[in-house]
Amino acid sequence: MMPPISDPLNILIVDDTPDNLRLLAKMLEAKGYLVRKSLNGRMALQSVHHDPPDLILLDINMPDINGYEVCRQLKASERTRQIPIIFISALDQVNNKLQAFESGAQDYITKPFHELEVLARVQNQLLIQQQQRQLLRQNQQLEQEIQDRQKAEAEIWHLNVDLERRVKARTLELQQALTFEATLKRISDRVRDFLDSSQILQRAVEEVAIALEVDGCDAVLYNLGQPSMGICYRATAIRSEVTQQQTGHRLDTAEIYTQLHYQRLTFAFCPLRPTANDDTASVLACPIFDDQVESVGILGDLWLFRPAYSSFGEMEINLVQQVANQCAIALRQAKLYEAAQAQVTELQRLHQLKDDFLSTVSHELRTPIASMKMVIQLLTTLTHQGETFLTQLVDHANQRDKVMQYLTILREQCDRELSLIEDLLSLKYIEAGMFAQQPAPINCQVLLTSLIASFEARIHRQGQVLQVHIADNLPSLYYDPPLLKRIVAELLTNTCKYTPRGETIAVTARLVPRMPTAVARNPPPCLQITIANTGVEIPATEMERIFDKFYRIPHHDPWKQGGTGLGLALVKKMVEQMGGTLQVTSADNQTCFTVCLSV
Incomplete structure (x- = not known):
């Protein structure tokens, strides 16, 4: 085979x-x-x-x-x-x-x-x-492996020659690196404990001065990225102080400024003419900048000082750069924290506005429609109870029929408008995370049987065939009963609209097993409710869009079928609100909607 x-x-x-x-x-x-x-x-x-x-x-x-x-x-x-x-x-x-x-x-x-x-x-x-x-592939692979092995053996021989020479030097470097790594971790932990810019830089200069045993360590924090205005923090191995100045660092000349602020270079140098109060001859300058906030640019500088005839090693420079990076991260976190606090206040205000808006819309849209519907019902009641009202309106029977027809159309349009408002508000409540469920035990067999029975007269009147298959072993579920009823009712309504006369509508409810996962090896089964109809098929190009709000399949007359255009979009949101899934398949002249809910 x-x-x-x-x-x-x-x-x-x-x-x-x-x-x-x-x-x-x-x-x-x-x-x-x-x-x-x-x-x-x-x-x-x-x-x-x-x-x-x-x-x-x-x-x-x-x-x-x-x-x-x-x-x-x-x-x-x-x-x-x-x-x-x-x-x-x-x-x-x-x-x-x-x-x-x-x-x-x-x-x-x-x-x-x-x-x-x-x-x-x-x-x-x-x-x-x-x-x-x-x-043939295996032979080619074998030949390649032989060549690779020969090449690797030659490289290993050369590496072994060089390895012994590098081991001793590397061991010393690793010991020093471990020391600096522990120092960096300690400094990082200390710096990130604060959400205040001044405390971050104060702690940084104190820790660096002690760790590298320098004569002094300065940190300059610029205001809005402007070196001419800033706060300078100075520390030595003995004491620390905070001073504020209106200019940059005392050694921040034009040449140094270019390398620090434009080229973002870390470099060591010796001033040709030290200041009168400072005999420091060896200086290390390192910029503090944030790559993730490019528009801000330079945040500040780190300055380290040592006496004459001293220098800064490569690992010491690397440590200072890492400390500068940690300072940049901590400063960004401090700024984000300040911004987050402001956003929390603003979001609370917007949330209150959103609640007020939804409440206002709910009342202002529902009330006029409900009043119109009530008046139409009163007019219809008066029309049915006596002829006096009709006689005052019209003289002929055909005109009375037209009045009743107009009242019926007006009532249906009010119902449709009210349904649209209800769907819009429900959808907005779900999207805003304000849809409150009221879970309760549900007898699935009773709920589905009674709901399907309410559609039997409509299905029979439209010349459609109804098939119902509800399993006997359905368990009791703990969901919001009105929400589940609305989901099934919307799907049945949609199916009744688009099923041609003489075709079949099939409703099935059963338990189906679920595939094991890494989290749950024996997951519980799920309740699967399928509503399928024959005689209609959704084009493949439209399948991905049928759950969009107000979307209708081309060539279907929306005025003929009625509806709000939100039914399927709302059903999908409701199913997801219950933690379930909704899928649709359409092929072989049949369309099937499948709802799966956890048991």
Whole structure:
């Protein structure tokens, strides 16, 4: 048997008899093969060179170029010689078969052929070809592995020579690195404990001064990224102080400013003329900047001072850079915290405004429609109870019928407008996270049976066929009963609208198992409710959009079907609010909506 394949195998059939082509193609396509057809040898050669197939079924007696010549030309080409060829011919002489194999064929089938024989020989040749390709790949992989191993052995020999020399130096570096890593961790933990900019920089300069044993450590924090205005924090191994100044650092000259603030370089230097109150001869300057807030630019500087004839090592410079990065992160967190506090206050205000808006809209939209509906009901009642009112309005019976018709239309439009308002408000409440559920135990069989019964008269009136399959073992669920009723009712309403007369509406409710996951090896089953109808199919191009708000499938008259255009969008939101899933499939003249809820 053929091993499983991911893509259908490509088979070319070459025969000048169309009936043979159709018969072979039907036979092979039924087994999942991709079949191409050619009526003569010249077309077959062009097709093979353009797109080589996995197998060729070749007839011998053909006009223009016979099968032997086609086979020889294919075997002579480097591009096509590996394609297996099976001759299918009515010639049954031994010399015909010998000539076929001499021209390069792999097999020979005599007409009239049998389906099982053809399929068996095709599968056999494809399996042989696949095994040959696999063997070739394995040989190439083995050769590559041998080359890689030889190369790796040579590299290992050279590395071993250099390794011993580097081990001792590296050990010393690692010891120093571990020391600095512990120092950096301690400084990072201390710095990130604060959400105030001044405390962050004060703690940073204190820790760096002690860790590197420098004469002094300064941190300059600029106001809004302007070096001319800032606060300077200074610390030594003995004491720390905070001073505020209106200019930059005392050593922040034009050359240093360019390297720190524009090039963002960390560098050590010796001033040519130290200040009168400072005999420091070795200085390390490091910028504090935040890559994630590019518009702010430079946040500040770190300055370290040591006496004459001293220097800063590479690992010390790296430590200072890491401390500057931690300071930048901590300063950003402080700014974010301040912004977050302001946003929390603003969000609380907006949340209150949103609550007030929804309450206002709910009242102001519902009240007029409800009043109109009540007045229409009163007018209708008066019309039915006495003729006096109608006599005052009209004189003829046909005019009375029109009045009743107009009242009915007005009442239906009010109902539709009220339904639209209710759907809009429900949707907005769910999207705003304000939809409050009231879970309670639900007897699924009773709820679904009574709900379906309310639709039976409508379905019968529309000439549709109803099928109900509710399992006997449905458990009691703990959900919001009105919410579940509304979901099923919306789906049934939608199905009744679009099911043609004489077609079937099927409602099914059952328990289905769920696949194990890494979190739950034996997950509980879920309740699956499916509502399907025949006689209508949703185009594949519209499937992804049917849950969009106000979206309607093209070529369906919205005024004829009525509705708010929010039904399916609202149902999907409600199902997700209950923690379930809603899926739709449409094929073979049938559309099916499936709701799955956890048990």
